[in-house]
Amino acid sequence: MKYLTLTIALLFSALLYAGPRFSSGDTQIDRWLINIDYVAQDNFDESIQSVANRFGIKQSRLLDIQAGMEYSIAELYMMCAIAESLGMDLGAIEKSYRNYSPKKLHQFLKDSGMPQQSSQFKTFKQLVQQGAPEDDVEKDKNNIFKKKRPNP
DSSP states (O other): OHHHHHHHHHHHHHHHHOOOSOOOSOHHHHHHHHHHHHHHTTOHHHHHHHHHHHHTOOHHHHHHHHHHHTOOHHHHHHHHHHHHHHTOOHHHHHHHHTTOOGGGHHHHHHHTTOOTTSHHHHHHHHHHHHHSOSSOHHHHHTOTTTSOOOOO
16 A cells, blocks of 8 residues: 555656646747657657758757757757857857756746847747647647548
8 A cells, every 4th residue: 555655646746747848938839849859759860850951050060969968859959940040159059058958948048038029039939830840740649539540
């Protein structure tokens, strides 16, 4: 009984603390970033090449950044979008981002000079939208009512 109670408590606390992977202050941006990662999980190499092509960056540079800190594809995409929105070097953005986590993205954006009302934030949001799949594929995958049924 003691172990059962402990197990339930651990599971409950894990569920309680499991929040969104990203917290930009804009739920739509958070969903897009989650979906960028969700789609990228099937093919890392293709995804990193896509980000490199989208932002005109060498794939080897993105791989170097990713390998150093094990960033997700969405984090790399987000950093590239921030760098483009602010007109800054990707290396400077990445060095600043090291002190943050995806759950503190809103604070990073604010500290980088991109409060939600700024034109840079709007540009950033547009860039993230362009890189995200049209549908909320991560959410749809887990929705039993949206699962495709075989045609008879």
